[in-house]
Amino acid sequence: MRRTAPGKQRKRQAGRRWRAGLAVAAILAAGPMLAACGSAATADSIAITLYSGQHVQTTDSLVSAFEKATGITVNVRSDDEDTLADQIVAEGNRSPADVFFTENSQALEFLQEKGLLAAVAPSTLAETPARYDSPQGDWLGVSARVSVLIYNPSLISKSQLPATVLQMANPKYRGKLALAAGETDFQPVVTSVARTYGQATALSWLAGLKANAAGHMLPDNETLADEVNRGQAAFGLLNQYYWYRLRAEVGTAGTHSQIAFFAPHDPGYVVDISGAAVLKSSKQQAAAEKFLAFLASKQGQEIIGHSISFEYPIASGVTTVQPETPFDQLQPNSITIPELSDGSTAVALLRKAGLL
Numbered sequence: 269m270r271r272t273a274p275g276k277q278r279k280r281q282a283g284r285r286w287r288a289g290l291a292v293a294a295i296l297a298a299g300p301m302l303a304a305c306g307s308a309a310t311a312d313s314i315a316i317t318l319y320s321g322q323h324v325q326t327t328d329s330l331v332s333a334f335e336k337a338t339g340i341t342v343n344v345r346s347d348d349e350d351t352l353a354d355q356i357v358a359e360g361n362r363s364p365a366d367v368f369f370t371e372n373s374q375a376l377e378f379l380q381e382k383g384l385l386a387a388v389a390p391s392t393l394a395e396t397p398a399r400y401d402s403p404q405g406d407w408l409g410v411s412a413r414v415s416v417l418i419y420n421p422s423l424i425s426k427s428q429l430p431a432t433v434l435q436m437a438n439p440k441y442r443g444k445l446a447l448a449a450g451e452t453d454f455q456p457v458v459t460s461v462a463r464t465y466g467q468a469t470a471l472s473w474l475a476g477l478k479a480n481a482a483g484h485m486l487p488d489n490e491t492l493a494d495e496v497n498r499g500q501a502a503f504g505l506l507n508q509y510y511w512y513r514l515r516a517e518v519g520t521a522g523t524h525s526q527i528a529f530f531a532p533h534d535p536g537y538v539v540d541i542s543g544a545a546v547l548k549s550s551k552q553q554a555a556a557e558k559f560l561a562f563l564a565s566k567q568g569q570e571i572i573g574h575s576i577s578f579e580y581p582i583a584s585g586v587t588t589v590q591p592e593t594p595f596d597q598l599q600p601n602s603i604t605i606p607e608l609s610d611g612s613t614a615v616a617l618l619r620k621a622g623l624l
Contacts (some may be wrong), residue, residue: 315341316520317599318550319356321349321375322542322573326411326429333475333571334562340555349375350452355548357382361438367549368558369410372452374611375460376407381610383552386546393562396583401543403606407545410563411579414598415538416527418496418511419503426528429503431534436470436505437476446501447481448492449623451572453507456540458614462602464535467617474621485623497525505536509578512592517578531601534598539600540608542579 320327324346331342345352347368356379368374368385379385385406392408393401400409417429424444430436436445448454462470471552477484484493491508493514497502508527515523530537544563546556562568568588572579580588580595587595618624 271543287395312408313341313554314339314473314552315343316550316555317343317364318346318367318369318559319365320369321352322344322615323577324373326542326572327359327369328581329372329571329575329577330563330568333567334559335540337562337567338555338558340558348452353378356384357443357517359549361549363547363549366552366556367544367546369544369563371542372456372611372621373605373608374393374455374614375409375514376402376543376545377605377608378610378612379545380404380406384548386548386556388546388554388560392557392564394475395561398618400582401605402543402545408560408564409541409579409582410568411505411542412539412582412595413453413509413527413542413579414600415505415536415540416511416529417503417506418493418525418527420496420499420525422499422524423502423610426526428452429528431531432466432534433457433505433530434473436536437473439476439480440585441480441502443480444481444502445477445480446486446492446495446502447477448486448489448506449477449481449618450487451475451489451506452611453540454505455524455614455618456603456608457505458507459537459608459611460535460538460601460616462617463607464601467613470617471621474617474623478546478621478623479567491567493525499527505528507540508592512578512590516578529593529599531557533601534602535601537598537600538603539598541582541605576613579620600610 293538335342352598356365380402387406388408393405395411410475419429461473484501484541492504492506492511495501497514511527544560550556566584569581569584573581573586573588577591
């Protein structure tokens with residue numbers, strides 16, 4: 269196995285709570301276009317298989333709208349994206365997967381390095397800013413998320429939070445930090461730290477995080493958000509949408525936590541890309557490409573932008589309508605897709621630090 273990222277099963281189970289709301293959001297967002305596409309639902313029972321490491325709520329809403337718009341059936345197999353990537357490699361040309369949909373770019377880069385991905389149509393890639401797509405043109409950027417600090421003001425004030433990612437390892441935060449180191453979402457931050465400061469500094473930083481988070485080493489980001497919100501830990505690091513989903517679930521009265529950004533361009537301030545690719549081994553290349561085109565289309569992006577998945581749409585000029593910091597106002601580190609690579613450096617460091 270290439271990597272280990274425990275806790276995703278809970279993420280998929282948690283996602284089921286959102287299905288009803290997202291189904292409604294998808295229908296509302298896609299309604300006018302679906303009516304116009306009604307005559308297209310004559311695909312003669314074409315079916316594709318989607319290996320999805322994305323959140324269930326995001327996948328369900330997009331798949332539902334795509335099936336209604338095209339008549340193409342999508343059979344979804346959900347699991348941790350790294351597990352699915354390893355499975356695709358093991359299956360080789362016999363893989364039943366037509367499309368691979370991920371939370372993070374690293375799993376796609378891993379398959380790209382193995383030569384298992386088909387080229388994406390230039391017209392589809394054109395819908396997304398080039399910096400968010402595969403540099404080789406064999407996977408498509410779909411949505412984005414950004415790393416933030418979640419904190420409980422009753423335990424730590426905003427001014428007391430670390431301003432930089434390296435400050436998280438300061439011993440003054442011992443017993444206050446919550447960490448979900450096994451989440452694949454954490455790997456881009458580790459990679460960013462290693463690219464900026466070197467692997468020795470990154471390893472020392474991870475050792476500091478491990479010491480500070482003793483007693484609050486958690487299986488996933490949902491648990492992290494919940495523990496900070498309930499005052500079981502003072503603060504933690506996760507992607508922004510976990511907090512917005514928490515607030516949507518428990519309501520304003522039940523939200524006792526807040527979020528904050530690191531200093532602009534800090535290595536801990538990372539935008540990561542969710543993406544999708546067609547497998548070279550797919551027997552339904554045309555239908556699979558249609559699914560990628562749908563993800564990048566205005567219709568698909570508006571489903572993301574209007575949904576309660578709280579990810580940022582990044583294609584077709586669509587922006588989120590959710591009450592988040594606008595994507596174009598973020599000031600993240602400038603690390604690129606090639607620099608984030610396949611995540612193997614981050615995984616090696618996490619294992620060496622005893623965090624995996």
